[in-house]
Amino acid sequence: MITIFAFLTTTLFAVVSADNECPYGYKFYPETAICYHVSEQLFDFDGAVNYCENTDGKLVSLIQGERQGVTNLTSHLFVQPWIASRRNLTTRVWYNIDGSVFITGQWASGEPTITNGNCATFRGKAETSGLQATQCYQQQYAFCKIVPNLCNGGVQNGSFGSIQSPQYPDHLTGNLTEQEFSSKGSLLLVVFRTNYVITDTGFYATWNVQRIQPPIVANETTSGELHSPNYPSNYNTFDKQLYYIQVKTGARINVTIDDFSTQPTFDFLEIYSSWNQTFTKPVTRISGNLTTPWTWLSPGNEVSLKFVSDGSQEYRGWHMLWSMVENE
Ligand SMILES: *[C@@H]1O[C@H](CO)[C@@H](O)[C@H](O)[C@H]1NC(C)=O
Ligand SMILES: *[C@@H]1O[C@H](CO)[C@@H](O)[C@H](O)[C@H]1NC(C)=O
Ligand SMILES: *[C@@H]1O[C@H](CO)[C@@H](O)[C@H](O)[C@H]1NC(C)=O
Ligand SMILES: *[C@@H]1O[C@H](CO)[C@@H](O)[C@H](O)[C@H]1NC(C)=O
Ligand SMILES: *[C@@H]1O[C@H](CO)[C@@H](O)[C@H](O)[C@H]1NC(C)=O
Ligand SMILES: *[C@@H]1O[C@H](CO)[C@@H](O)[C@H](O)[C@H]1NC(C)=O
Ligand SMILES: *[C@@H]1O[C@H](CO)[C@@H](O)[C@H](O)[C@H]1NC(C)=O
Ligand SMILES: *[C@@H]1O[C@H](CO)[C@@H](O)[C@H](O)[C@H]1NC(C)=O
Numbered sequence: 100m101i102t103i104f105a106f107l108t109t110t111l112f113a114v115v116s117a118d119n120e121c122p123y124g125y126k127f128y129p130e131t132a133i134c135y136h137v138s139e140q141l142f143d144f145d146g147a148v149n150y151c152e153n154t155d156g157k158l159v160s161l162i163q164g165e166r167q168g169v170t171n172l173t174s175h176l177f178v179q180p181w182i183a184s185r186r187n188l189t190t191r192v193w194y195n196i197d198g199s200v201f202i203t204g205q206w207a208s209g210e211p212t213i214t215n216g217n218c219a220t221f222r223g224k225a226e227t228s229g230l231q232a233t234q235c236y237q238q239q240y241a242f243c244k245i246v247p248n249l250c251n252g253g254v255q256n257g258s259f260g261s262i263q264s265p266q267y268p269d270h271l272t273g274n275l276t277e278q279e280f281s282s283k284g285s286l287l288l289v290v291f292r293t294n295y296v297i298t299d300t301g302f303y304a305t306w307n308v309q310r311i312q313p314p315i316v317a318n319e320t321t322s323g324e325l326h327s328p329n330y331p332s333n334y335n336t337f338d339k340q341l342y343y344i345q346v347k348t349g350a351r352i353n354v355t356i357d358d359f360s361t362q363p364t365f366d367f368l369e370i371y372s373s374w375n376q377t378f379t380k381p382v383t384r385i386s387g388n389l390t391t392p393w394t395w396l397s398p399g400n401e402v403s404l405k406f407v408s409d410g411s412q413e414y415r416g417w418h419m420l421w422s423m424v425e426n427e
Contacts, residue, residue, distance in 0.1 A: 112209050124157060125245055128172065134245040134292075135159070137180060141238035144218040147181040148196070151243035155426040158183035159242045160195040161205045161221070161230065173242065174223035180242035182230060186217035193219070206230045218408025248357060258308040261412050264291050264301030279411075281309075307410055308337050310416055318345035321423040327368075327406055334366070334416045342404040343374050346423040352397040353424045356389060363387030366408040368417060370395065374403045389417075396424065 116241065121127045121134030128135050134156075142150055151158045153199065160183035172226060173180050183196045193211065195201045207222045207229030216234035221242070291302065310328075317323045325342050327334045344352055354370070361367060369381035382395065402421070 109239075121247060122245060124154065125156070125243075126307075127247070128168065129226070134247055135206045136243045136245075137173070138175065138241035138243070142241050143180060143238060144181055144185065144233075144235040146241065147182070147241035150241040152286075154243055154245075155328075156243035156245040157197060159244045160184060160197050160199050161202060162199055166205055166229065169221055169242075170223045170228045172223075173221055174228070174320065176223070176240060178240055179220035179222055179231065179233070180240040181233075181325060182221045182242065184219040184230065185235065186232075188217065259306060261303065261305045262289060263303045267301040267303055278400070286289040309339050310335055310337055314341040314343055316345075318343070319345065322421060324420050325404065326418045327361075330416045330418055331410045332415070333413035334361075334406075336408060336410045336413060338406065338408040340406045341376075342406075344402045344421055345374070346400045348400055349426060350400050351424045351426065352400070352402045353422050354395045354397065354402060355420045356385070356393040357391050357418055357420065358415070359389035359391055359393070360386060360415045361386055361408070361417070362412040362414055366412070366414065367406075369405045370401045371405070372397050372399060372401070374401050376403060385417075396406070 125134035125136040127133075134158060136151075136154060140149055140150075148158050155157040158181055159169065169182075184193055184201055185196060186193050191357045193201050193203070208227040210230060210268070211219075211232035213232075215232040216237070218233050218235040218237075219230045220237075220239050222228055255262070257333070289304070312328060315325065317325070323344075325344075328338050328340055329335065346352055359368075364386055367384050367386035369376075369384045371379055371381050373379045387392075404419075406416075
């Protein structure tokens with residue numbers, strides 16, 4: 100699972116498949132995430148290449164692993180469609196005209212026959228489907244494809260949700276690694292792109308908004324009070340609030356929590372004996388109910404706090420007093 104945090108108000112674009120992302124006449128095929136189109140008229144090989152180009156597509160070439168899909172798409176046709184492969188008349192070697200690698204294993208049984216021609220069509224109906232050598236002047240269907248640029252999977256807003264790749268999790272092989280990613284602002288664009296050779300499970304991701312409040316810094320006075328957002332009213336979901344206290348060098352900070360109520364486990368307050376929360380462990384993490392007053396004396400002149408709430412159950416939160424204590 101991938102967890103995505105989007106800050107503040109969130110608009111999120113996901114990418115899934117949709118027929119209407121294909122140009123007119125083309126149909127989206129989820130197995131390969133490609134738009135395909137079969138012409139209504141018949142063409143010779145060069146005519147088919149031109150026809151596809153005029154629809155902004157290109158003649159389909161058989162890429163490794165595509166044979167079953169191409170069989171599915173063309174087996175209803177009475178005339179075999181052109182495939183973008185032909186024979187180099189000098190070397191007698193077959194190649195794909197789009198420059199992709201020609202896979203020799205895709206021939207129908209008994210093919211390629213020398214006499215049948217120097218261009219390729221696809222035989223989908225026979226028991227053994229595959230490429231068949233065909234005279235380039237013969238009249239066959241043009242079988243065109245367009246790789247869609249971006250399928251707009253929709254805009255999500257609100258404070259949490261989930262997105263997934265097309266057909267997830269139909270392909271059950273493969274592995275998922277859990278990852279977390281935080282956006283820098285209130286907008287997150289997720290682009291998922293595949294080629295058409297090997298498919299795998301894809302991804303599933305949850306996202307939620309984190310309300311990052313500007314840090315509260317208390318360092319110019321010798322005492323003060325701090326509290327959770329909105330206190331004594333309930334804090335919000337997905338709150339994240341940092342607090343920093345600093346007193347003069349050599350002095351310490353006396354912390355007293357006189358009220359505390361959060362959702363157990365999921366909404367918590369962490370207290371650090373330093374402003375650096377990345378490289379120090381919290382002195383304590385408080386959650387749920389706390390017997391108040393709770394007091395703690397910092398070892399140094401710095402204290403910082405982190406308050407985090409999740410997506411459900413808002414409570415009253417907490418209230419705290421602090422004061423500078425001079426060493427005797
Ligand atoms: C081909 O069609 C069959 C039956 O509709 C389907 O089970 C199979 O997944 C399809 N394969 C590909 C690669 O599209
Ligand atoms: C055919 O192969 C020869 C030798 O590799 C090459 O020079 C020529 O460009 C090829 N022709 C085509 C149409 O690709
Ligand atoms: C959020 O989604 C709702 C319902 O889909 C829509 O009415 C509203 O305009 C959206 N707000 C933004 C800022 O996109
Ligand atoms: C995913 O699984 C494949 C084979 O199952 C393995 O080779 C690969 O290292 C795994 N990748 C990760 C990131 O775990
Ligand atoms: C108090 O914090 C502000 C903002 O971080 C900083 O500019 C200032 O120097 C600090 N004052 C002391 C006495 O540390
Ligand atoms: C810390 O504050 C509490 C509550 O005000 C007080 O009872 C306690 O004596 C103070 N501790 C020190 C070391 O000042
Ligand atoms: C936190 O401490 C580490 C290790 O001393 C240091 O590399 C890092 O820059 C510090 N971070 C901040 C924000 O001070
Ligand atoms: C916490 O306090 C509330 C209200 O006083 C009470 O309903 C709840 O059972 C307490 N929870 C625990 C885990 O003690």
